[in-house]
Amino acid sequence: MVIGGSGVDSVVRVDSLPVPLADSVGVGPIREWPGHTGGNVALGCRALGLNVTFLDYIGDDWPGRQVREHLAAGGVDFEPLISPAGTRRAVNLVDSSGRRMSFYDARDPADLRMPRDFYLPHLRRTRHVHLSITNFTRFLYDDIEALGVPVSTDLHDWDGLADHHREFALRSDLVFLSAAGAGERIASVMREILREGRAQAVVATAGAGGSYLLTRDGSSTPRPIPATAPPAPVVDSNGAGDAYVCGFLYGRLSGLGLEESARLGAVAGAYACTGEGSTPIGQAELLSAAGA
Numbered sequence: 001m002v003i004g005g006s007g008v009d010s011v012v013r014v015d016s017l018p019v020p021l022a023d024s025v026g027v028g029p030i031r032e033w034p035g036h037t038g039g040n041v042a043l044g045c046r047a048l049g050l051n052v053t054f055l056d057y058i059g060d061d062w063p064g065r066q067v068r069e070h071l072a073a074g075g076v077d078f079e080p081l082i083s084p085a086g087t088r089r090a091v092n093l094v095d096s097s098g099r100r101m102s103f104y105d106a107r108d109p110a111d112l113r114m115p116r117d118f119y120l121p122h123l124r125r126t127r128h129v130h131l132s133i134t135n136f137t138r139f140l141y142d143d144i145e146a147l148g149v150p151v152s153t154d155l156h157d158w159d160g161l162a163d164h165h166r167e168f169a170l171r172s173d174l175v176f177l178s179a180a181g182a183g184e185r186i187a188s189v190m191r192e193i194l195r196e197g198r199a200q201a202v203v204a205t206a207g208a209g210g211s212y213l214l215t216r217d218g219s220s221t222p223r224p225i226p227a228t229a230p231p232a233p234v235v236d237s238n239g240a241g242d243a244y245v246c247g248f249l250y251g252r253l254s255g256l257g258l259e260e261s262a263r264l265g266a267v268a269g270a271y272a273c274t275g276e277g278s279t280p281i282g283q284a285e286l287l288s289a290a291g292a
Contacts, residue, residue: 002042004038004136009032033276036088055119084109133164160185180207210227211265
């Protein structure tokens with residue numbers, strides 16, 4: 001089950017990042033499609049053959065209808081609640097190498113809460129829950145822990161300091177984050193998550209530099225996991241981290257070890273870069289590319 005993190009992206013292609021300061025910059029066609037981390041993880045896991053229920057707030061608006069249609073087309077069991085604030089949006093600038101810069105409109109009011117009688121029946125039936133770091137999802141941890149359901153999260157570009165991410169970092173069993181946020185401090189941030197939290201493993205993704213895996217029962221030095229070469233030219237890195245999460249979760253839910261699962265994540269993440277938006281890989285393609 002995935003909770004939180006749906007929305008619609010507006011993707012603007014630019015020659016390079018950062019964009020030169022100017023009153024107006026000519027660009028190619030601006031594309032819009034449903035994406036965001038929760039939607040990407042739900043669709044990616046479903047493409048790998050996992051049964052997925054996705055709970056979230058969306059608006060009663062045009063972007064919300066796009067989200068519904070996209071998830072339905074991907075076979076995801078989407079159970080939305082209506083937010084008066086509307087559906088989350090983002091504007092992503094993507095350069096010719098596939099790098100992106102995102103302007104994120106979180107939209108949710110600070111007092112937004114998901115009703116217990118809505119999510120508890122779903123929690124009782126799931127074998128794993130992945131929480132996006134939308135604010136309302138943090139209030140589900142007590143029930144998740146009481147039910148003993150394993151939980152993962154993605155901190156994205158957390159620098160190890162921002163308060164918003166800390167509870168997610170310390171109360172999840174499996175933690176993903178981008179190495180870019182903490183830079184040279186990423187190893188110490190990973191060790192802090194293990195030392196102060198409940199995680200059994202922390203994974204830091206580093207794009208073309210591969211990823212790093214740190215486990216509670218292993219060395220204090222993160223183990224490097226080599227990157228997988230994309231099977232086609234890179235078009236867009238948007239959603240590559242979400243795809244990595246999908247490959248990793250598929251491996252774990254299939255009974256594979258942490259390092260084997262990380263290698264599946266690397267394959268899925270590389271594949272996602274070869275199309276516009278987040279391009280999910282299928283189960284057969286994943287296993288074939290990984291040599292499994």
